[in-house]
Amino acid sequence: MRDRLQAVADGPLTDTQLDTLSQVVLAVDQIDELAVALTSAVEAVRTGLGYPHVGYWQLDQAGAGDNHAGGKGGQLRLVTAAGATGVELPSVAGYAYGVGLPGRAWQRGELMVVPDLGDLADCGRARAAKAGGLRGGLGVPILNRGRCVGVLECLGGLTEADLDAGLDAGAARFEVLRTIGVLLGQAVERHDATAHANRLATTLRELVEEVRTVDNALGAVAIRAVTTHGLIEGVGRSGAEASAVLRTIGSIAAQTSLLALNATIEADRAGEIGRHLALAAAEFRQLAEQASAATGEADLRISAIQVGTTHALAGITAITEAVEAVNWSAVEVIARYWNAVDTDRPLGFD
DSSP: OHHHHHHHHHSSOOHHHHHHHHHHHHHHHHOOOHHHHHHHHHHHHHHHHOOSEEEEEEEOHHHHHHHHTTOOOSOEEEEEEEEOTTOOOOOOSOBOTTSHHHHHHHHHTSOEEESOGGGOTTOTTHHHHHHTTOOOEEEEEEEETTEEEEEEEEESOOOHHHHHHTTTTTOHHHHHHHHHHHHHHHHHHHHHHHHHHHHHHHHHHHHHHHHHHHHHHHHHHHHHHHHHHHHHHHHHHHHHHHHHHHHHHHHHHHHHHHHHHHHHHHHHHHGGGGHHHHHHHHHHHHHHHHHHHHHHHHHHHHHHHHHHHHHHHHHHHHHHHHHHHHHHHHHHHHHHHHHHHHHTOOOOOO
């Protein structure tokens, strides 16, 4: 592009044309807002190149997507215009591919001159333009990576020298307009790239917030898992302690039963005197047997609880480890994102 600007500047241009080109360069390079840059460029072309009415027609988003795939859909719609006082042109909803001056410039893909707008029967503003003294016009397609994204339309101001020179002769004003078209195309490309980057950044920020929310939720789950782990460990310890107590009770019950048996034997030897003692010994022995049976059943149930507790602890340990792994992944995602933002580099995931 720099070589093209230098070649145009070294050509047979007037000071006004050079100044116009400089104004457009400044507009597209120093103004961040595309709409403002286009408005400044349109006004510079109108005042600097002597076209009474200049407008920029932009291909709508639906058409831009279709055109990107090689289609011809969508409409060119007027987004900014600068015109001389006393010339009032009717509004037009838009121009399709090949319709009107803008649509024909889109179709041609190259600067197009129409000496008499009256020859364009499908141009909705031709009659009003002629009535306002804007007889002829030209359209400059604005290309972004080979696809048309808009058309710069200039109405009126065509001189006989322009018409005699024709497009192939490389008239100075036409070459300036072609260069301005390239500059506007680059401005649109930068705007699209910036808009895409902003949308991507917004999406990534939303993703980071979602990851952070999930990370917080997983952190809460991990805390609960650790707490539950501790509670279940406590249950396991209590079960072990209860088993020990039950074993002690079982041992005492066994000893009691043995003593009751010995007492019964001694009571039988004592005859009538030991009869009451034998009855008491039998009661003690029965209670000891019941206690032994109860402690045995309780010990079995506690053992089952301890087995279940062991499995539960293993499951909770696995859950905790999985949550911690996800937490570290979330932290890594957030760290890589902010590093990419700070260093203006890709995220760099494998």
